[in-house]
Amino acid sequence: MTDLASRPAQAPEAGARRRRAIGAQRLSDATILLLLIGMIAAFSVLTPAGTFLSLSNFESVLLTASQLLILSCGTTFLLIAGGLDLSIGAVTVFSAVVVAKVMGALAGTAAQAADFQYPNLAVAVAAAVGGGLAVGLGWGVLNGVLAVRTRIPPFIATLATGGIVLGLASVWTDGQNVQNVPLPFQTGFGLGKLFGVVPWPIVIAAVVTAVSWVLLAKTRFGLHTYAMGANLEAARRAGIDVGRHMVLLYAGMGALCGLVAIIDVGRFGTASITSHSGDGLAAIAAVVIGGTSLFGGRGRISGTIVGALIPAVLQSGFVIMDVQPFWQNVAVGVVLLVAVYVDQVKIRAQTRA
Amino acid sequence: MTTGASDPGAYAVRVRGVRKRYGHVEALRGVDLDIAPGEVHALLGDNGAGKSTLVKVLAGAVTPDEGSIEIGGRRHRFTSPRDAQRAGIETVYQDLALAPTLPPDANLFLGREPARPGLLGRLGFVDRKAMREAAGTHLRSLNSKVQDLGAEVGSMSGGQKQAVAVARAAMWGSALIMMDEPTAALGVAQTESVLDLIRRIRDEKGLPVLLISHNLPDVFSVADRVTVLRLGRRVLTAPIGEVTATGLIEAMTGADTLRGAS
Numbered sequence: 267m268t269d270l271a272s273r274p275a276q277a278p279e280a281g282a283r284r285r286r287a288i289g290a291q292r293l294s295d296a297t298i299l300l301l302l303i304g305m306i307a308a309f310s311v312l313t314p315a316g317t318f319l320s321l322s323n324f325e326s327v328l329l330t331a332s333q334l335l336i337l338s339c340g341t342t343f344l345l346i347a348g349g350l351d352l353s354i355g356a357v358t359v360f361s362a363v364v365v366a367k368v369m370g371a372l373a374g375t376a377a378q379a380a381d382f383q384y385p386n387l388a389v390a391v392a393a394a395v396g397g398g399l400a401v402g403l404g405w406g407v408l409n410g411v412l413a414v415r416t417r418i419p420p421f422i423a424t425l426a427t428g429g430i431v432l433g434l435a436s437v438w439t440d441g442q443n444v445q446n447v448p449l450p451f452q453t454g455f456g457l458g459k460l461f462g463v464v465p466w467p468i469v470i471a472a473v474v475t476a477v478s479w480v481l482l483a484k485t486r487f488g489l490h491t492y493a494m495g496a497n498l499e500a501a502r503r504a505g506i507d508v509g510r511h512m513v514l515l516y517a518g519m520g521a522l523c524g525l526v527a528i529i530d531v532g533r534f535g536t537a538s539i540t541s542h543s544g545d546g547l548a549a550i551a552a553v554v555i556g557g558t559s560l561f562g563g564r565g566r567i568s569g570t571i572v573g574a575l576i577p578a579v580l581q582s583g584f585v586i587m588d589v590q591p592f593w594q595n596v597a598v599g600v601v602l603l604v605a606v607y608v609d610q611v612k613i614r615a616q617t618r619a
Numbered sequence: 620m621t622t623g624a625s626d627p628g629a630y631a632v633r634v635r636g637v638r639k640r641y642g643h644v645e646a647l648r649g650v651d652l653d654i655a656p657g658e659v660h661a662l663l664g665d666n667g668a669g670k671s672t673l674v675k676v677l678a679g680a681v682t683p684d685e686g687s688i689e690i691g692g693r694r695h696r697f698t699s700p701r702d703a704q705r706a707g708i709e710t711v712y713q714d715l716a717l718a719p720t721l722p723p724d725a726n727l728f729l730g731r732e733p734a735r736p737g738l739l740g741r742l743g744f745v746d747r748k749a750m751r752e753a754a755g756t757h758l759r760s761l762n763s764k765v766q767d768l769g770a771e772v773g774s775m776s777g778g779q780k781q782a783v784a785v786a787r788a789a790m791w792g793s794a795l796i797m798m799d800e801p802t803a804a805l806g807v808a809q810t811e812s813v814l815d816l817i818r819r820i821r822d823e824k825g826l827p828v829l830l831i832s833h834n835l836p837d838v839f840s841v842a843d844r845v846t847v848l849r850l851g852r853r854v855l856t857a858p859i860g861e862v863t864a865t866g867l868i869e870a871m872t873g874a875d876t877l878r879g880a881s
Contacts, residue, residue: 485743486732486744489721489729489732489745492720492721492725493718493725493729495720496720496773497716497717497718499714500715500716500717501729503700503712503716504730505730505731506729563719563720563721564720
């Protein structure tokens, strides 16, 4: 009796709750974009004309964001599918060491390099690029197989592989940066521009982002990624090969680390051992700020773009304003807390229904 | 005890002599089951009677030690749920197996998404428009209460979720729809709409439904025939008009047990 009596009252309530849940999603997407626009507006007003708000600074912000954006695209897929990869900074470092070592070794002799003569440059670059991508892919496959075959949670599994991979890179290089990268690779690629206009790292990041967007939003692969994060057992019963799919996602993440390593070596002319240790967490932060759920099943590349731009915009603005750029970390942390809180409210609104 | 029909082609699904043993426990001891085309067939039994094992055998999740399954006169041997699905058997599990963050159309087509025509299709592009339209048409044909095809399934009521899961089974099933306790978690009004959905699958799609339920009022409301299992054996199959609730309970528990207790 009570059940029947309470039913008419419940129906509109459920509708309102649904609108609220979906509204919360759109709201958080729009909020984070507004936040970015607000930051850009504030820095534009607060800095001298032609400094922050200028084409050259715009380019430099995108350049700073490009590597994080590429890693964040892979992380978006992983988080949506219910995976997680903390090893991406380490894999990037290891791949960068491979890229720098292979390129340096194949381009020419040490004597030739001292004269900036690189007789085998083309072969060296091709081998280094291929090697960097392959090594990244390989570590990604290992992470994927660990995630699928063992019952070790990916948080621990990739924390461990990250330590192993970074440790091996350090052992291999004695903890020193790898320096002997052929100069033309840096000038032609890392600092070079497509048609003399758009820097190559930005072009590559844009292509990766576009492909990720289409793959996630338009294809069967993307739908299955969402389904796995939403309900792994349901995806399995629907005939999706969830093990293979998950390994592919981790493998793709690893390959993207290899790509970022190639860009990094090109931009800085060295394989740095220490400068990427925070990349994994930075990518997760960017993706979650962009509205992707830590609990899986939800997220968009559009949000990830905004999330990956925020740290670069903050850094640029603070540097120009002569504020310590470390405040960027503080600001990103605060935004991350708010983003995760909104995510949890969303989940609660949904599970109550 | 068994039905009067003798022509084997008269049945959509025929199960003969199915046995399944788990170690020392014999879950199914030679069970026969005949499901006629376009009937709602209720499967009853106490805990441990073998209902869920029989359902798993039909769903391809359990391979029987002995016995056969015939669908439309053809013998099948299922070694995986995929085999059963290919043979036209769809199952609505108690947990529904829905992806809560996806809309109903993506759930209906999960794992079987329509591809865009041409090159894009071969690249794995999903024809979202076709998917949404087909899902809408299908849900309307079942008079489903699911209206908002853009909303996440997770934000829907229990009855609407159930409706999506049942609609998915009806969409892909061509031989038999099995439902495991579909109304167990639902209120009175939602139960009624799920029972209505079951009738529509029978009447509009002409598909037989095997309904596993503990709820006798549901069974009397929707079933055409009923089969009772006890301790791994079939003890009764009869048209619903020829049995009483007391009779069914006696069959489920064993009449002797009841008499012994009273």
